[in-house]
Amino acid sequence: DSGVTQTPKHLITATGQRVTLRCSPRSGDLSVYWYQQSLDQGLQFLIHYYNGEERAKGNILERFSAQQFPDLHSELNLSSLELGDSALYFCASSALRGATDTQYFGPGTRLTVL
């Protein structure tokens, strides 16, 4: 158990809908990262938050957005969902924002868009 929690574990929804994925980092960790894992794209970085502020964006669609709240938990919002958004979404946390900090991953949320 990495200490990173993600809810829900599974999410099934329809095209055009909006969902919110939630992540609680390990106690004391200030950085939260979101990654998407799909069969065709592999594991791809989406976005990084550090202590409530956005620090970097990767291949994140404009339909997707994220936040990190004062209690350091983070939410990833996916809207106008398409079939291709079906994937496993991981959250990871690290102590600070250094490149040498180990990122610890949560169990993921499996999103299925029908």
Added chain:
Amino acid sequence: AQSVAQPEDQVNVAEGNPLTVKCTYSVSGNPYLFWYVQYPNRGLQFLLKYITGDNLVKGSYGFEAEFNKSQTSFHLKKPSALVSDSALYFCAVIPGGAGSYQLTFGKGTKLSVIP
């Protein structure tokens, strides 16, 4: 831009034999290298990382990896494979000094340890 290659989609090894999972990388500057393992329907578990110093890095569950700068490689090794090591293994890189903190992953290598 940085990239990671895992040239083998699948590696099969007999239980008790040594195993190697290969990884090569491309970054400008010094790399920070990581190995993660993913069991079915689970998240990624951190195994080990290379930041600087000794080229041989020891990690969890008896795994180790050797950083080779001239060959831009970071192969994962274990002297004696267990059936329980069967999983999907990912190599990842962060370019050092670039102000970038996100992991760039390889496509993964499925390791099957045969009893």
